[in-house]
Amino acid sequence: MLARTKSILSDLIAFPTVSVDSNLEMIAYLAQRLEDCGAQVDVMRDPSGRKANLFATLGPMCDGGIVLSGHSDVVPVTDQEWNSDPFEMIERDGCLFGRGTCDMKGFIAASLAMAPHFAAQVKDRPLHFAFTYDEETGCLGATQLVRDLKARGIKPSVALIGEPTDMRIIEGHKGCCEYSTHFQGLEGHGSAPDLGVNAVEMAVRYVARLLELSADLKHKAPDNSPFVPPWTTVNIGALHGGEVHNVIPAKASVDWEMRPVQPEDAAYVKAALKSHCDEVLLPAMRAVYPDASITTQTIGDVVGLIPTEDNEAFQIMSELTGANSADVVAFSTEGGLFQTLGMDAVICGPGSIAQAHKADEFVTVDQLSQCLTMLDKLGVKLAGA
Numbered sequence: 298m299l300a301r302t303k304s305i306l307s308d309l310i311a312f313p314t315v316s317v318d319s320n321l322e323m324i325a326y327l328a329q330r331l332e333d334c335g336a337q338v339d340v341m342r343d344p345s346g347r348k349a350n351l352f353a354t355l356g357p358m359c360d361g362g363i364v365l366s367g368h369s370d371v372v373p374v375t376d377q378e379w380n381s382d383p384f385e386m387i388e389r390d391g392c393l394f395g396r397g398t399c400d401m402k403g404f405i406a407a408s409l410a411m412a413p414h415f416a417a418q419v420k421d422r423p424l425h426f427a428f429t430y431d432e433e434t435g436c437l438g439a440t441q442l443v444r445d446l447k448a449r450g451i452k453p454s455v456a457l458i459g460e461p462t463d464m465r466i467i468e469g470h471k472g473c474c475e476y477s478t479h480f481q482g483l484e485g486h487g488s489a490p491d492l493g494v495n496a497v498e499m500a501v502r503y504v505a506r507l508l509e510l511s512a513d514l515k516h517k518a519p520d521n522s523p524f525v526p527p528w529t530t531v532n533i534g535a536l537h538g539g540e541v542h543n544v545i546p547a548k549a550s551v552d553w554e555m556r557p558v559q560p561e562d563a564a565y566v567k568a569a570l571k572s573h574c575d576e577v578l579l580p581a582m583r584a585v586y587p588d589a590s591i592t593t594q595t596i597g598d599v600v601g602l603i604p605t606e607d608n609e610a611f612q613i614m615s616e617l618t619g620a621n622s623a624d625v626v627a628f629s630t631e632g633g634l635f636q637t638l639g640m641d642a643v644i645c646g647p648g649s650i651a652q653a654h655k656a657d658e659f660v661t662v663d664q665l666s667q668c669l670t671m672l673d674k675l676g677v678k679l680a681g682a
């Protein structure tokens with residue numbers, strides 16, 4: 298099984314599925330393999346038609362299934378110094394090198410290698426494979442997948458997200474919401490501030506409000522928050538605008554993000570900013586220039602994975618791996634999106650996040666073996682279900 302996994306992984310690494318590029322060839326490869334073992338396979342394209350999600354089912358098409366979830370895309374290799382071709386897997390000293398080996402084609406390869414076994418083992422409880430596009434650029438594929446599953450009335454109950462955790466069970470992470478807010482004012486001479494609308498000034502006032510809200514969020518942390526820090530954080534990442542000392546700038550923008558520990562914090566910040574814009578900033582801007590505007594562009598809106606008491610995904614993974622505790626992590630995944638479907642989700646996969654996104658990314662053969670052992674036990678469990 299390890300040899301088969303390595304061979305599939307080598308094939309997957311050879312698809313250069315960097316997020317900006319198409320993943321269709323890799324999805325077609327995965328679809329073929331899953332069809333060959335009798336799975337019912339759906340390939341759902343994105344609006345551009347250049348990318349697709351894959352959702353496949355072994356066993357009956359009913360609610361309550363277990364989802365093995367992975368993203369097909371990888372981060373770019375530009376400006377990274379690799380010691381070998383990133384899109385050709387090589388094995389050295391017990392490590393498999395290549396872009397995506399740990400994040401997260403290793404898990405996909407292991408799931409696929411096991412698929413023929415699962416096909417023979419699955420009984421009343423369905424096993425699904427969910428392979429998505431554009432995870433690295435804001436979980437766009439999983440957002441569409443969750444929408445599609447809802448529309449089709451398919452409701453699995455457990456999701457296992459195979460992001461690299463060194464095979465530890467992870468039950469939570471914060472959300473990651475990234476925005477760019479653009480201010481359109483009116484240019485003018487610096488000596489006559491009342492005749493123009495200073496976009497930089499508006500951006501600064503917007504940021505000032507955001508910092509006040511950021512301070513409020515510290516007091517809103519849930520008592521039992523497992524995260525570090527325990528509250529929802531805000532970061533002002535970039536502030537652009539203006540040219541010279543004596544010109545009123547017409548344009549400015551702020552790139553900012555928040556990492557919510559609970560969905561209501563994000564809603565609180567958005568509502569407070571909206572009323573600040575609608576009631577304070579925009580009236581001031583439009584009194585001088587009716588076409589002035591403030592627009593916020595969503596770059597990524599990844600919901601958090603909130604730890605829960607009665608998590609069947611944790612119970613199953615605990616049974617399969619022998620671990621009896623779960624942790625939280627700082628990176629975000631598609632797990633929270635599955636949770637919005639009412640599913641239980643945990644993250645557990647081969648490889649370390651320390652190697653993800655870097656030059657000479659690798660997964661160890663030992664980690665892949667551990668993953669296969671876990672999946673093997675999952676097959677036994679399905680056979681008894």
Ligand SMILES: [Zn+2]
Nearest residue numbers: 368400401460
């Ligand atoms: Zn990943």
